[in-house]
Amino acid sequence: MVDEQKTTEEIIFEAALSVFQRKGLAGARMQEIADEAGINKSMLHYYFRSKELLFKQVFIKSFKNFSASTIPIMNLELSWEEKIPLLVTHYLKAMQTRPDLPMFVINEMRYNPEDFLSNVSGNKIKDTVFFAQLWDGINKGTIRPIKPIQIVVSIISETVFPVIAKPMIQHMTKLQDTNWEEFIADREKVIPEMLIKYLKEF
Amino acid sequence: MVDEQKTTEEIIFEAALSVFQRKGLAGARMQEIADEAGINKSMLHYYFRSKELLFKQVFIKSFKNFSASTIPIMNLELSWEEKIPLLVTHYLKAMQTRPDLPMFVINEMRYNPEDFLSNVSGNKIKDTVFFAQLWDGINKGTIRPIKPIQIVVSIISETVFPVIAKPMIQHMTKLQDTNWEEFIADREKVIPEMLIKYLKEF
DNA sequence: ATATAGTTCAACCATTTGGTTGACAAATGA
DNA sequence: TCATTTGTCAACCAAATGGTTGAACTATAT
Numbered sequence: 077m078v079d080e081q082k083t084t085e086e087i088i089f090e091a092a093l094s095v096f097q098r099k100g101l102a103g104a105r106m107q108e109i110a111d112e113a114g115i116n117k118s119m120l121h122y123y124f125r126s127k128e129l130l131f132k133q134v135f136i137k138s139f140k141n142f143s144a145s146t147i148p149i150m151n152l153e154l155s156w157e158e159k160i161p162l163l164v165t166h167y168l169k170a171m172q173t174r175p176d177l178p179m180f181v182i183n184e185m186r187y188n189p190e191d192f193l194s195n196v197s198g199n200k201i202k203d204t205v206f207f208a209q210l211w212d213g214i215n216k217g218t219i220r221p222i223k224p225i226q227i228v229v230s231i232i233s234e235t236v237f238p239v240i241a242k243p244m245i246q247h248m249t250k251l252q253d254t255n256w257e258e259f260i261a262d263r264e265k266v267i268p269e270m271l272i273k274y275l276k277e278f
Numbered sequence: 279m280v281d282e283q284k285t286t287e288e289i290i291f292e293a294a295l296s297v298f299q300r301k302g303l304a305g306a307r308m309q310e311i312a313d314e315a316g317i318n319k320s321m322l323h324y325y326f327r328s329k330e331l332l333f334k335q336v337f338i339k340s341f342k343n344f345s346a347s348t349i350p351i352m353n354l355e356l357s358w359e360e361k362i363p364l365l366v367t368h369y370l371k372a373m374q375t376r377p378d379l380p381m382f383v384i385n386e387m388r389y390n391p392e393d394f395l396s397n398v399s400g401n402k403i404k405d406t407v408f409f410a411q412l413w414d415g416i417n418k419g420t421i422r423p424i425k426p427i428q429i430v431v432s433i434i435s436e437t438v439f440p441v442i443a444k445p446m447i448q449h450m451t452k453l454q455d456t457n458w459e460e461f462i463a464d465r466e467k468v469i470p471e472m473l474i475k476y477l478k479e480f
Numbered sequence: 481a482t483a484t485a486g487t488t489c490a491a492c493c494a495t496t497t498g499g500t501t502g503a504c505a506a507a508t509g510a
Numbered sequence: 511t512c513a514t515t516t517g518t519c520a521a522c523c524a525a526a527t528g529g530t531t532g533a534a535c536t537a538t539a540t
Contacts, residue, residue: 084487084488099304100302100304100305101305102301102302102304102305103302103303103304103305105526105527105528106527106528106529107526107527107528115488115489116488116489116490117489117528117529118488118489118490118529118530118531119487119488120528120529121528121529121530122487122488125529126528126529127527127528127529139446139449143446143449143450179384179385179388181446182381182442182443182445182446183381183385185445185446185449186381186445193449200452201450201451202451202452222464222468223461223464225451225453225461226461226464226465226468228451229439229440229447229465230436230468230469230472232439232443232447233435233436233439233440233443234432234435234436236439237431237434237435237438237439238431238435240384241384241434241435241438243384243387243388244341244345244383244384244387245431247341247345247387247395248345248403249403249404249427249430250402250404251427259425259427259428262424262425262428263428263431266424266428266432267432269476270432270472270473270476271472273475273476273479274471274472274475274476277475277479286517286518307496307497307498308497308498308499309496309497309498317518317519318518318519318520319498319499319519320499320500320501320518320519320520321517321518321519322498322499323498323499323500324516324517324518325517327499328498328499329497329498329499
């Protein structure tokens with residue numbers, strides 16, 4: 077593989093990604109981004125003009141990254157029962173590598189609503205094979221007749237929420253760090269079991 | 279009832295609660311809190327000394343408010359099957375009235391970890407009647423043998439997450455505002471059904 | 481070589497922001 | 511009544527922060 081040299085712009089963008097995802101728009105400091113990139117603060121403005129523009133690009137990239145990652149899985153050539161555990165595992169693994177990403181996206185989206193994303197096509201979860209499979213089963217009477225969107229939201233909720241709310245849950249339940257891994261491992265089994273059972277037996 | 283006069287301190291605290299919950303620690307401005315309280319900015323420092331101290335009090339109050347509200351429900355004299363829909367309804371209703379509260383608590387807890395809460399006793403969800411009932415059923419073989427904490431986390435995840443992630447879900451699924459209420463109403467039925475079925479049939 | 485365009489940075493600048501001060505009013509109590 | 515405490519505010523202040531500038535440096539093309 078070629079040892080491609082990262083351009084200054086790329087270095088800045090990655091540093092911005094890291095700092096914005098960790099601290100949010102209001103909490104992030106241009107100086108901190110410059111420090112993390114190892115360059116002068118003027119460079120940020122030279123390449124991205126303003127904090128707002130830089131944030132906008134970081135935010136759009138983050139949103140796409142989070143929301144688009146599941147589509148390929150939903151379009152695999154597998155049954156819907158096989159896809160549910162895959163999706164659960166995918167989200168739990170994604171949480172492990174980038175725990176700040178979903179929190180960042182959700183959080184900033186309360187303030188920068190459609191504005192920043194007006195040009196970002198809402199990627200069509202509804203047009204995936206997974207969705208079609210669920211509708212098909214419902215029409216054939218083999219799946220409980222509830223809207224498929226409920227299932228998708230449940231999968232995301234059950235996997236993403238516990239990780240972003242980890243400190244709160246730990247404080248509320250006194251769950252130690254050592255037991256946390258076990259707790260997550262359990263969830264990886266429990267969530268698909270529960271969802272599939274609910275959809276198939278009614 | 280007595281028309282109690284709110285003290286300046288209380289007025290400030292409520293304004294701070296509102297602004298901090300909406301904007302977070304980094305995003306909140308002392309001037310904005312003063313404006314919302316309708317008093318001079320100096321008053322904030324007169325009564326609370328610094329932004330950090332004011333925030334600390336607001337944060338502790340918010341955390342207690344969120345985490346303690348379910349304990350009474352879990353200790354009601356009802357079967358566990360009856361409590362699950364109650365808990366789901368409780369959380370969904372709480373979300374409706376104070377949509378910013380859980381996001382605020384979860385968000386700020388990533389940065390102000392145990393520090394602020396070291397003196398706040400982690401309220402013992404594990405010591406509720408609800409928990410005892412689940413363990414009891416598990417031991418008797420009438421409930422699927424999974425750790426009760428999984429159920430509690432599922433209830434919170436399934437109810438709280440969709441509401442805090444509403445803008446993101448709406449963008450990802452193109453769900454209109456008019457259909458949102460229906461979506462939430464559906465969840466109020468789906469979540470208890472799913473959890474109870476999973477626990478009882480195995 | 482040298483002109484041109486792109487890149488980098490130290491030093492500045494204007495505004496915002498948390499926080500302070502001192503004067504003054506309103507209650508409190510002797 | 512009058513002295514002391516408590517409450518309120520306009521005007522300031524110092525530090526932080528986003529942003530600008532001008533000069534210097536580098537690479538590339540002619």
